[in-house]
Amino acid sequence: KAGVTQTPRYLIKTRGQQVTLSCSPISGHRSVSWYQQTPGQGLQFLFEYFSETQRNKGNFPGRFSGRQFSNSRSEMNVSTLELGDSALYLCASSPWGSGRHDYNEQFFGPGTRLTVL
Amino acid sequence: KNQVEQSPQSLIILEGKNCTLQCNYTVSPFSNLRWYKQDTGRGPVSLTIMTFSENTKSNGRYTATLDADTKQSSLHITASQLSDSASYICVVSSSASKIIFGSGTRLSIRP
Numbered sequence: 001k002a003g004v005t006q007t008p009r010y011l012i013k014t015r016g017q018q019v020t021l022s023c024s025p026i027s028g029h030r031s032v033s034w035y036q037q038t039p040g041q042g043l044q045f046l047f048e049y050f051s052e053t054q055r056n057k058g059n060f061p062g063r064f065s066g067r068q069f070s071n072s073r074s075e076m077n078v079s080t081l082e083l084g085d086s087a088l089y090l091c092a093s094s095p096w097g098s099g100r101h102d103y104n105e106q107f108f109g110p111g112t113r114l115t116v117l
Numbered sequence: 118k119n120q121v122e123q124s125p126q127s128l129i130i131l132e133g134k135n136c137t138l139q140c141n142y143t144v145s146p147f148s149n150l151r152w153y154k155q156d157t158g159r160g161p162v163s164l165t166i167m168t169f170s171e172n173t174k175s176n177g178r179y180t181a182t183l184d185a186d187t188k189q190s191s192l193h194i195t196a197s198q199l200s201d202s203a204s205y206i207c208v209v210s211s212s213a214s215k216i217i218f219g220s221g222t223r224l225s226i227r228p
Contacts, residue, residue: 004160042206042218042219042221043161043206043218044218045216090160092160105163105166106163107163108153108160108161110159110160111158111159113158
């Protein structure tokens with residue numbers, strides 16, 4: 001079974017631009033969550049999608065948005081990039097939505113390393 | 118406030134030695150606790166997952182314990198190997214659909 005894939009793996013943008021990151025979950029998984037990881041803040045939850053609906057949202061500004069397609073693939077968009085948006089963006093898939101099952105394990109992708117200059 | 122605190126922040130041990138990483142949480146209501154291993158530049162990989170009724174779970178040389186009364190968990194690594202050098206992240210889920218991450222312990226194994 002193929003794992004979670006994320007594209008692109010590396011991205012360099014300049015301030016003010018926007019960026020779209022893509023995540024393909026494990027086949028059969030319906031939940032996709034996005035996280036931002038920086039050295040200073042650790043892993044921070046952005047949002048979770050389940051069956052094309054946003055189920056949970058972290059404390060990030062509206063510049064961060066996402067969506068999920070009918071095939072469970074998900075995209076994350078960041079508009080008006082700031083220097084502080086430089087981070088590793090991780091996507092995780094799981095069979096069910098969070099809180100649905102005690103053993104609902106998340107499987108992480110390799111991440112997209114975004115650098116904002 | 119839901120929090121997950123890990124200690125130590127970083128740890129250096131010699132190859133072959135054992136070590137124990139700590140995780141204290143205040144997440145409520147509790148659903149499960151997971152330990153992840155994250156190699157530099159890669160996504161986290163699950164090591165163990167424990168629910169309220171479990172107090173020990175092993176995965177090879179990794180053994181996790183959970184004390185739901187004191188809200189503490191530990192990850193014990195036996196006979197460490199160079200490949201164990203990584204960050205170890207404790208993650209606690211609440212049954213209210215919240216997932217709280219610890220800041221991780223960075224473990225370095227020296228030959």
